[in-house]
Amino acid sequence: YRVYWEATTGATRRKIKQKYGCQPPKRWWSWDPILGFDWVIGNFKAYSQHKLLEYWTSILRQSNAHTVSLYVVGKTIFLTNDPENIKTILATDFSIWSLGKPRMEQMTAYVGRGIFTNEGTAWKHSRELLRPSFNRSQVSDFHIFEKHTARMIERIPKDGATVELEPLFHLLTLAISTEFLFGRSTSALDDARKNEEVEQFIDAFEYCQNPFENANTRKWGWRGALLPDLRQKKCAKIIEDIDEEVTLKRTQTSGNHETERYVFLEELLAVTDDRTQIRSELLNILSAGRGTTACLLTNFFFELPRHSQILARLRMEIKDSVGVNPPTYEQVKELKYLKAVVNETQRLYPVGPINTREALQDTIIPHGGGPSCTNPVLVPKGAYVAYNTYAMQRRKDIFGPDAESFNPSRWLENEHPSSPLRPGWAYLPFSGGPRVCLGQQFALTEASCIIVRLLQAFQEVESRDEEPWREKLTIVCSSLGGCKVGFRQ
């Protein structure tokens, strides 16, 4: 077998190495280089202390490299925070990288097959169908944002009492994205009775979205990972049932909709009557559009009230450019300081801080090999590259010596030693390449509109979080302690 392997696969790999001058990257030191058991235990430990991102970042820092390799259960994994490597995977060599079987299986179990879990032609088809939902005229329709945000503001105490914003943001973004994409909102902020069902849906989603932990591992530690996860099945059923109900109601009222907008669900119903496909596409897009913006807003309001000068400057910008009325799309586009604060929030707290891709054939990534870490690295077929945007967006050589601190002025011309900042592939909150986030403009305008309305409604915003920011990591990442704030009108 060895002789055969050397004559075929080995020969191809030697040729690639020779052609591109590949060298191996630094290897992460492990006392179990075959099974990588220490890596698995290290991950469990770091995850349970809510320090997984720090752990992955420290592996790169301790190795003094931006790309390292390790072996886990016979698989080669490359960890990287190198922008050029990430660009190669996501854009330049897009077609030879897959989302990877584990991710597809984990997500398909609760959202089925759709834009997030498909590849090749099926993915292209889903993307084409969704794309018109996000064109400018759709995204600039502020009516939906405004209506639901007003309802959320009504529910916030105005006397300075502490309010937990995270659950409100989840209800709000779900209400907005269901109206935007399905033509019918959960209206989850309207009445308490409806909330119960919606909250159940959100809880089930949150549970399924966590690939690192389940009810068994919570109870039995890492041994629990070996047991079947019955709760996952139950949650997947809750999600399926509620989604089915939405689809059914919409099918019955199809054609009666009052809006001229492109409603994704309407278009889906026009091209297929396969219920499973419809449900899966809806769940896929919901999983993208719901929690992500809520996490961004939670992280934003976690940081903002801790910086009185930044808050004051932001208020001033809103007062001067928008006044007291609801903002228009054009006004929001001109709020440069708001954009800088949102950018800075996403830089320090990316909603998708780590991600992976699997090589479909023997290939290379351009950086990380050899003693100087500048040679290309051979990535064998089946190996994984895990890219860490959390670590990359905190790199001092790219963002300056104060890269760990919250300083929006780095995004503004002539206001910071690193400006004008053009980080290119070193700043990737919405990913890049052909699978770049479809909802980027929607999410940014939605979040900006909500922030402007909240700051217009309240004169005082005070942080009530006692702990520093700690990660709550599922497939998205936000603040573990949520975001507690006191507002005064």
Ligand code: HEM
């Ligand atoms: C702050 C909010 C958001 C952030 C940070 C974000 C980030 C991302 C990232 C990093 C990806 C790439 C995932 C991967 O390659 O594995 C992605 C994909 C995607 N996002 Fe977003 N997203 C946000 C909001 C939204 C919203 C509101 C929607 C739609 C309503 C949306 C729709 C999508 C879709 C459809 C994809 C899949 C694209 C594809 O695979 O072709 N996103 N997003």
